[in-house]
Amino acid sequence: MEELIREAASIVYASRMTIALTGAGVSVESGIPDFRSAGGLWSRFDPAEYATIDAFRSNPEKVWDMLKEMEALVIKARPNKAHRGMGELEKMGFLHAIITQNVDNLHQAGGSKNVIEYHGNSSTLSCLGCGKRYRADEKREGEFPPRCECRQILKPDVVFFGEAIPPEPMNRSFQLASMAQALLVVGTSAVVSPANTIPGLAKRSGARIIEINKERTHLTSSLTDVFLQGEAGEVIETLVLEVKRLAGTGDTPA
Ligand code: APR
Numbered sequence: 001m002e003e004l005i006r007e008a009a010s011i012v013y014a015s016r017m018t019i020a021l022t023g024a025g026v027s028v029e030s031g032i033p034d035f036r037s038a039g040g041l042w043s044r045f046d047p048a049e050y051a052t053i054d055a056f057r058s059n060p061e062k063v064w065d066m067l068k069e070m071e072a073l074v075i076k077a078r079p080n081k082a083h084r085g086m087g088e089l090e091k092m093g094f095l096h097a098i099i100t101q102n103v104d105n106l107h108q109a110g111g112s113k114n115v116i117e118y119h120g121n122s123s124t125l126s127c128l129g130c131g132k133r134y135r136a137d138e139k140r141e142g143e144f145p146p147r148c149e150c151r152q153i154l155k156p157d158v159v160f161f162g163e164a165i166p167p168e169p170m171n172r173s174f175q176l177a178s179m180a181q182a183l184l185v186v187g188t189s190a191v192v193s194p195a196n197t198i199p200g201l202a203k204r205s206g207a208r209i210i211e212i213n214k215e216r217t218h219l220t221s222s223l224t225d226v227f228l229q230g231e232a233g234e235v236i237e238t239l240v241l242e243v244k245r246l247a248g249t250g251d252t253p254a
Contacts, residue, residue, distance in 0.1 A: 001228070001229075001230070004226055004227070004228055005228065005235075005238050005239055005242050006242060007226050008210045008226045008228060008239055008242075009239055009242035009243045009245075009246055010246065011182050011208045011210060011225075011226065012089070012094050012095075012182055012184075012210070012239070012243050013094065013243055013246040013247065014181075015094075015180075015181040015182035015208070016181055017096050017176075017179050017180050017181050017182075018089075018094060018095050018096055018180065018181065018182040018183070018184065019095070019096055019097045019098070019099060019176045019177065019180045019182075019183055019184070019202075020086060020095060020097075020098045020099065020183070020184040020185070020186055021098075021099045021100075021101075021183060021184070021185050021186070021188060021195065021198050021199065022086075022098060022099070022100045022101065022102060022107070022186045022187055022188065023100075023101045023102065023186070023187045023188025023189065023190070023195075024040075024101070024102060024187060024188070025037075025186065025187020025188060025189075025213060025214065025232055026080075026082045026083065026100075026102065026106075026186050026187035026232045027077065027080070027083075027102055027104050027106050027187075028187070028232075029080040029081070029082065029231060029232065029233045030077040030078060030079065030080045030083070030104075030106055031073055031076060031077050032070075032073045032074060032077050032104055033073070034187070035047075035189075036189050036191070041066075041070070045066045047161065049062070050062070050063050050066040051063075051066075051160055051161050052160055052161040052162045053160040053161070053162040053163045054162055055160075056155055056160055057128070060145060060153040060155070061145055061153070064144070064145035064146075064153070067122075067156060068144070070122070071122065071136070071140075074103075074104045074105075074122060077104060077106060078106075078109070079106045079107075079109045079110030079111075080106075080110075080232075080233045081232075081233035081234070081236060081237045082110075082186065082187070082232035082233045082235075082236045082237075083106045083107055083109065083110025083111075083112070084110045084111060085233075085236035085237050085239070085240040086098060086107065086110065086112055086184075086186075086236060087107070087110045087111025087112045088111065088240050089240060089243065090111070090112050090113065090114065091111065092243070092244070092247065092249070094243055094247075095112075095184070096114065096176070096180075097114040097115070097116060097172075097176055098112050098114065098115045098116065099116045099118055099169075099173045099176070099177075099195075099198060100115060100116070100117060100118060100119075101118050101119050101188060101192070101195050102119070103117065103119055103120055103121050103122040103156075103158045104122065105121060105122075105123055116169045116172050116173055116176075117169060118159075118165060118169050118170075118173060118195050119158055119159040119165070119195070120156075120157045120158040120159050120166070121157055121158065122136060122156045122157070122158050123135065123136050123137070123157075124136060124156070124157045125139060125146060125154035125155065125156055125157065126154065126155055126157055127148035127150060127152050127154055127155075128152060128155055129148065129150050129152035130148060130150045130152070132148050132149065132150070133157070134146070134148075134154060136156065139154065165194060165195075170194070173198060174201065177198045177201040177202040177205065177207075178201060178202075178205045179205065180202045180205065180207040181206065181207055181208070182207055182208045182209075182210060183198070183199060183202040183203075183207045183208070183209050183210070184210050184212065185199055185209060185210070185211045185212070185213075185219060185224070186211075186212045186213070186232055186236070187212065187213060187232045188213075188217075189217055190217055190218065190219050191218075199219055199223050200223060203223050208225045208226070209223050209224050209225050209226075210224075210225065210226045210228065211224040211226070211227050211228065212228045212230070212232055212235045212236065212239075213227075213229065213232075214229065214230060214231055214232075215229070216229070
């Protein structure tokens with residue numbers, strides 16, 4: 001693994017534009033389960049019944065049962081070493097932007113400023129009827145499920161299956177992926193479109209792909225240049241140390 005860390009760090013150190021694509025795996029060490037690992041959220045809630053926009057429109061109370069469980073975990077969650085390490089890379093100028101599929105705000109809490117929320121964010125709620133928007137924490141102690149003043153049940157501003165990715169994050173991600181010289185793919189099974197088109201676009205534009213995951217994915221043998229297998233927190237902490245050593249700024253690894 002040391003050799004692979006050195007290879008990945010030299011790619012990041014030499015790259016003039018490095019971006020990251022992250023998924024639920026980067027927040028598992030903060031106590032938020034991912035979706036498709038054993039015991040993940042979709043093993044307990046069928047996404048066809050809980051995560052599509054049609055499911056929300058036809059039975060919002062039922063979908064809010066799953067959302068409530070997720071919200072309880074997100075409120076308690078704190079950024080882990082992976083979030084903080086990526087925030088450090090950005091501060092050092094070695095990570096230009098993070099495109100995240102997560103809606104837990106943990107990259108921002110971990111110090112990252114340039115975060116593109118590809119699937120929205122759970123910290124605001126919107127009314128599908130009149131369009132009014134509320135802060136989720138304003139509605140948390142009130143009636144359940146939370147309602148708009150027009151009495152419609154509110155929906156978190158996250159992208160459900162069957163909804164389009166908002167144009168701004170979609171366009172910015174496309175632009176960054178086509179300019180990147182290196183792409184860190186962290187904690188994602190890369191099975192959900194269109195987020196999973198980003199690694200291929202970056203690769204075709206000449207980027208080196210560094211994948212960090214506790215297990216292999218379909219990218220590993222097709223697109224990945226350097227596969228760093230392990231827990232995201234541990235791997236990113238080690239990667240950041242090695243980049244610091246190359247930049248001559250860091251605490252030399254023991
Ligand atoms: N460290 C590194 N990788 C991890 C860790 C960890 N601690 N824990 C889990 N993983 C990996 C898993 O092996 C898996 O490959 O993270 C990946 C998580 O994959 P998914 O559960 O499919 O999550 P994600 O890829 O983010 O899903 C994409 O699907 O349901 C939708 O909208 C939802 O944004 C989500 C999208």
